[in-house]
Amino acid sequence: MTEIFLGREALGDGLPRHELRRWFRPLFRGVYIPKVATPTLHDRATGAWLTTDRTGVVAGVAASALLGAKWVDDVEPIEVLVDTRRRQPGLVVRRDRFMPDEVTTAADLPVTTPARTAFDLGRYQHRSKAIGRLDALMRAAPFRADDVSMLMRRYGPTRGVRQLRELLPLVDAGAESLKESWLRLLLIDNGFPIPETQIPVLDHDYPFAYLDMGWRNTQLAVEYDGEQHRTDRPQYVKDTRRIPKVANKGWEVIRVINEDRPRDILARVYEAHLRRGGAEIDKLAHFTPTFSPKGSFGRGVSSAA
Template structure:
């Protein structure tokens, strides 16, 4: 059973007011069956929209998830375009202007279009998170960057436009996780050439590996190493065999883990590229903080 408005259910005779107490309330007047162990992201999105009496438009990270973007936790704040200054806990309302062509319907819920979702992500989130979330959205539902720029022109006074315009050229759906987006932005900000993502490595015309990011002309790659090896032995063994073979195929790979310091990562990548003939200089990018 999906989320429902208690007042509607009682008025329609679906449940009695007494029986309504057996259901679990997740927002004012919004209920779920009490036997569910926890509210899923879909439950919370549906419930937030019902709480708005179907007037709001789901936006931000929740909208990106509705469009298929991954790596969104169930407890993420549900953002909504709605004029309401007192949203319940777990919901954020934004009283912002939007046009009909910036709204679509996904599984029965009004949601910002991919372009409008990217427009909001790029403006409202901290810079690194903004790029990572736009990368994830692009990976799930490719959107036209030019369409996002058109929205920026449509709303010249909107907050966060400087950051959005700076990040749009860097959006890359090839980023395979939020942390990999973080690593790519770290390298770009340090002054390295923009790395290519999802670089295929072949052996005898057969795909052997897909590298996270790197510079193919120098045979240097950088990869963020997640926790898969801790939970999946088969993935760990496959990864180790891959690591041993890559140098034989001409690749020098820099592995990055969560505990690495940013300056150490930059130094290791710099040394690898210099050893392969790169003669550029590191000129850190200046970026908007507004």
């Protein structure tokens, strides 16, 4: 385990100042880590907590990671709830109110509970990122929407609560990446029915494939091909071989990659939606199987961050 400590405490315990400078470097102001160490997110969260004199609570994306959520980089800024503390690089200080029942322990650190973490993620993250973080948290540490709603009532019309209220009914633990969450929100924002996630495709009552998202009534699915399809050759081969089998079961799959523009994604999905008997969507009515989309529309058509 990486040694992380407050410099003043180490000096008080007898560590010579020249030894501190020789073998350790600042992680945050007054917090030190060995020079040879590459800090993990847990290391940085520990250091952030120490900067608060052990009185703060780790919150936001870092809290979600400590609670088990995936897709959080080690360099993610650490958010802490604390009464007062100066800002510094890599640290986001939030002087928000919180109650004792909104704090738990994860990885030996005080962190916000899943419900309070969701309350903060849905308010402070950009909308298209917030849904991904909420999905990931729900997947790792399930929370009840009612508990988040209770916090909205507790704190009233605070910053970002309107966005949170819109996103909360859309949270889906079936998303397997942040990009899948972004793609699902793009479809919902532009009038498509809320897609089901992780749809099983059966062969003699045995699921041989699970589709990222889609609609059973039209047997139309949308899948995001992420980085693993380029770097994980066995997975790529497996996915390639299942495509004809899925098609033989009557499904059409629209495959999306990172380089696809949102308007082009929507055009392709809408054309397939109409072709397979889906109802016309007013805000997408200018899409046809033969004409390109004209202009932008709706929310969520900007590229994912």
